[in-house]
Amino acid sequence: MSFAASDAVGLVLHTAINGLSLRQRVTADNIANLDTPGFRASAVDFESALETAIARGQLDTPISASTAPTQTPVGENGNNVDLRKESMAAIQTQYQYQIMGRAISDRHTILATVAGAQ
Numbered sequence: 573m574s575f576a577a578s579d580a581v582g583l584v585l586h587t588a589i590n591g592l593s594l595r596q597r598v599t600a601d602n603i604a605n606l607d608t609p610g611f612r613a614s615a616v617d618f619e620s621a622l623e624t625a626i627a628r629g630q631l632d633t634p635i636s637a638s639t640a641p642t643q644t645p646v647g648e649n650g651n652n653v654d655l656r657k658e659s660m661a662a663i664q665t666q667y668q669y670q671i672m673g674r675a676i677s678d679r680h681t682i683l684a685t686v687a688g689a690q
Contacts, residue, residue: 580631584622585676591618591637592669598639599662602653610650613642613658 595616605611618637625635644652 587635
């Protein structure tokens, strides 16, 4: 386990940034396959597992993200990618990723200050 995920706060931040990274990749894949006949869009959920782990106090083990097909209606070509939905997801994920990146950076700054390594 890395230093960044060596305690409960680190594990939560590590899980969130990994989940958001996966969501970015899945969303990009969905958009890239917008016109691919028969392609079924997927969505990523890590928040449910993270919320459950926090509520149960089980932050000593890795928390996994899950990927599942979306329930978006299928079009004539068997594809169910909704560009508006995917674009909005990409924007939202980008902002969340920036926030998590900032939280991780701030945490490292605080830890360095406490350790006297300014």
